[in-house]
Amino acid sequence: MTDTPLIAEGLVLGYDGKTVLHDLSLRLPGGQFTAIVGPNACGKSTLLRALARLLTPHRGRVLLHGQPLERIAPRQMARQVALLPQNPIAPDGITVRDLVARGRYPHQTLLRPASAGDATAVEQAMARLQITDLATRRMADLSGGQRQRVWIAMVLAQDTQVILLDEPTTWLDIAHQVELMTLLAQLAREGRTIVAVLHELNHAFRYADHLVALRDGRLMAEGAPSQTVTPALIEAVFDLPCVITPDPLTGAPMVVPHA
Amino acid sequence: MSRPLPLLALSLALPVVALLALAQGDYPVSLPELLGALAGRSEGPVHLVVIDWRLPRVGLALTAGAALGLAGALFQSITRNPLGSPDVIGLNAGAYTGALLALILGGGQVLSGALLGGLVTALAVYLLAWRGGLHGTRLVLVGIGVSAMATAANTWLLMTARLEVAMGAATWGAGSLNGATLAQLGPMALALPVLALGVTLLARPLRQLELGDDLSRAQGVPVALVRLCGLGLGVVLTALATATAGPIAFVALAAPQIGRRLTGASGAAFLPAALTGALLLALADLVAAQGLPGARQIPVGVVTLVLGGVYLLALLRLEARK
Numbered sequence: 266m267t268d269t270p271l272i273a274e275g276l277v278l279g280y281d282g283k284t285v286l287h288d289l290s291l292r293l294p295g296g297q298f299t300a301i302v303g304p305n306a307c308g309k310s311t312l313l314r315a316l317a318r319l320l321t322p323h324r325g326r327v328l329l330h331g332q333p334l335e336r337i338a339p340r341q342m343a344r345q346v347a348l349l350p351q352n353p354i355a356p357d358g359i360t361v362r363d364l365v366a367r368g369r370y371p372h373q374t375l376l377r378p379a380s381a382g383d384a385t386a387v388e389q390a391m392a393r394l395q396i397t398d399l400a401t402r403r404m405a406d407l408s409g410g411q412r413q414r415v416w417i418a419m420v421l422a423q424d425t426q427v428i429l430l431d432e433p434t435t436w437l438d439i440a441h442q443v444e445l446m447t448l449l450a451q452l453a454r455e456g457r458t459i460v461a462v463l464h465e466l467n468h469a470f471r472y473a474d475h476l477v478a479l480r481d482g483r484l485m486a487e488g489a490p491s492q493t494v495t496p497a498l499i500e501a502v503f504d505l506p507c508v509i510t511p512d513p514l515t516g517a518p519m520v521v522p523h524a
Numbered sequence: 525m526s527r528p529l530p531l532l533a534l535s536l537a538l539p540v541v542a543l544l545a546l547a548q549g550d551y552p553v554s555l556p557e558l559l560g561a562l563a564g565r566s567e568g569p570v571h572l573v574v575i576d577w578r579l580p581r582v583g584l585a586l587t588a589g590a591a592l593g594l595a596g597a598l599f600q601s602i603t604r605n606p607l608g609s610p611d612v613i614g615l616n617a618g619a620y621t622g623a624l625l626a627l628i629l630g631g632g633q634v635l636s637g638a639l640l641g642g643l644v645t646a647l648a649v650y651l652l653a654w655r656g657g658l659h660g661t662r663l664v665l666v667g668i669g670v671s672a673m674a675t676a677a678n679t680w681l682l683m684t685a686r687l688e689v690a691m692g693a694a695t696w697g698a699g700s701l702n703g704a705t706l707a708q709l710g711p712m713a714l715a716l717p718v719l720a721l722g723v724t725l726l727a728r729p730l731r732q733l734e735l736g737d738d739l740s741r742a743q744g745v746p747v748a749l750v751r752l753c754g755l756g757l758g759v760v761l762t763a764l765a766t767a768t769a770g771p772i773a774f775v776a777l778a779a780p781q782i783g784r785r786l787t788g789a790s791g792a793a794f795l796p797a798a799l800t801g802a803l804l805l806a807l808a809d810l811v812a813a814q815g816l817p818g819a820r821q822i823p824v825g826v827v828t829l830v831l832g833g834v835y836l837l838a839l840l841r842l843e844a845r846k
């Protein structure tokens with residue numbers, strides 16, 4: 266896959282007069298795993314929301330397969346692009362399977378509420394996140410990490426080509442984080458376009474094919490981690506003096522902070 | 525997935541309670557007589573008691589209860605708050621203000637006064653709570669404030685009114701189905717199915733909305749439109765019930781929650797809410813119609829108010845344990 270499903274061109278946007286993203290242009294390569302990194306409040310969630318058309322840019326535009334987002338019908342959009350926001354809400358009393366099934370919404374209509382295909386997609390998504398044995402449990406009774414995996418399964422069940430994830434590894438222990446990274450890399454290899462906001466830099470550098478580094482709503486670097494990550498970049502983005510050494514297993518860049 | 529069995533039990537309980545309410549009272553009617561009357565094969569006192577007196581009352585209790593249950597489910601779903609029901613956020617108090625003004629100032633158009641009062645209050649709460657978007661908790665808090673102000677205004681209006689007017693207004697304000705007529709049942713029976721159909725059409729996106737604005741929009745839900753339609757339906761359903769039966773507390777608050785827990789549904793469950801609302805109000809009115817020793821008939825609103833207190837305590841205990 267060499268096409269570029271999502272392109273941001275000169276995005277300027279923000280909230281109530283305050284500009285958060287300043288003239289941001291990006292190309293998110295298809296069939297690859299892109300990691301967005303940057304300090305808190307630099308505009309990562311804002312960018313993801315713009316890519317999912319939840320925010321209208323003041324200037325610039327986002328193209329999905331060459332088409333401006335505002336020209337795409339909501340349902341068509343939802344069949345192509347899925348978003349997991351930073352703080353989703355679970356309805357009262359909902360069970361795991363019911364919540365994962367909510368991801369099928371854009372594939373259903375009033376007259377065709379749920380099909381066998383929907384059920385299959387739900388079961389497959391739960392199997393991939395290894396939560397099948399939680400299927401009948403209530404969300405309220407799960408641990409934070411279990412809940413997070415349910416949300417990711419819901420997004421997977423939506424079965425879109427592009428998947429946008431805002432900090433999907435929050436709440437996960439190290440083993441589950443690694444598992445999720447592997448899953449995201451694998452989904453990309455299957456041809457999906459994965460874009461995830463990540464705070465764990467070493468995971469981002471090791472598993473992602475493409476890196477986007479932001480600071481104060483500006484693009485600091487874009488490209489393959491092995492070619493973009495330098496001590497100077499990390500210092501410029503995070504104000505963190507560090508050395509970069511190759512990861513002993515894969516050779517991917519690894520950040521070791523000073524002091 | 526809601527469990528089908530409790531849903532079936534709820535639907536079966538409705539006709540049982542209805543038949544009980546039709547048969548019971550100062551003039552008891554036997555089951556064969558009752559069924560005969562309902563089939564249109566009765567005359568004289570049985571016809572008078574069953575068809576003219578009790579049927580409108582039972583019918584109104586069921587339909588107004590269902591309307592309140594639906595309205596409660598709509599508001600609670602949109603505010604994402606189990607306290608976000610129309611009676612809590614001031615629609616009842618506002619409808620009462622409208623009715624009082626109509627009684628005191630004008631020719632006693634209680635119904636249109638109540639309708640108008642409810643709509644104006646809803647609009648006021650909506651505008652006061654709006655800040656570039658609608659936030660559930662803010663709507664509930666603003667609603668409670670508006671409700672308190674309307675209640676204060678109501679007390680003042682009652683004190684300034686002439687005695688007969690005040691007495692009549694207080695009776696209406698307690699929420700009562702005493703003296704319900706077939707003429708009242710008609711509009712309700714016509715409007716409820718239409719509104720219920722609206723809720724049915726809106727149910728899927730409304731339930732999806734409970735996942736949060738961002739997620740549901742990303743899944744293709746036209747959030748603002750769905751929310752506006754849902755609020756509109758909820759306001760009209762509340763106004764309809766209030767205009768016919770007076771401001772009845774608790775049913776809209778509790779029916780959605782009880783219905784959801786009974787049927788094991790998740791989030792807003794509209795059918796269980798409607799069935800539970802109908803059952804609750806019919807049961808409460810059964811108690812109200814029997815009266816208490818020393819009070820031959822009590823307004824159904826008083827019964828639901830007592831139930832509401834008990835319910836709120838139970839809810840608080842349940843939430844506290846979480």
Ligand SMILES: Nc1ncnc2c1ncn2[C@@H]1O[C@H](COP(=O)(O)OP(=O)(O)OP(=O)(O)O)[C@@H](O)[C@H]1O
Pocket residue numbers: 280281285303304305306307308309310311312351
């Ligand atoms: N709904 C909103 N209204 C007003 N300002 C907002 C809103 N959401 C975010 N902001 C502001 O926009 C800026 C960027 O926020 P954003 O959520 O995109 O940061 P982020 O990079 O995702 O941070 P984090 O790593 O903490 O999640 C912040 O200064 C924030 O205060």
Ligand SMILES: [Mg+2]
Pocket residue numbers: 309310311351431
């Ligand atoms: Mg964020």
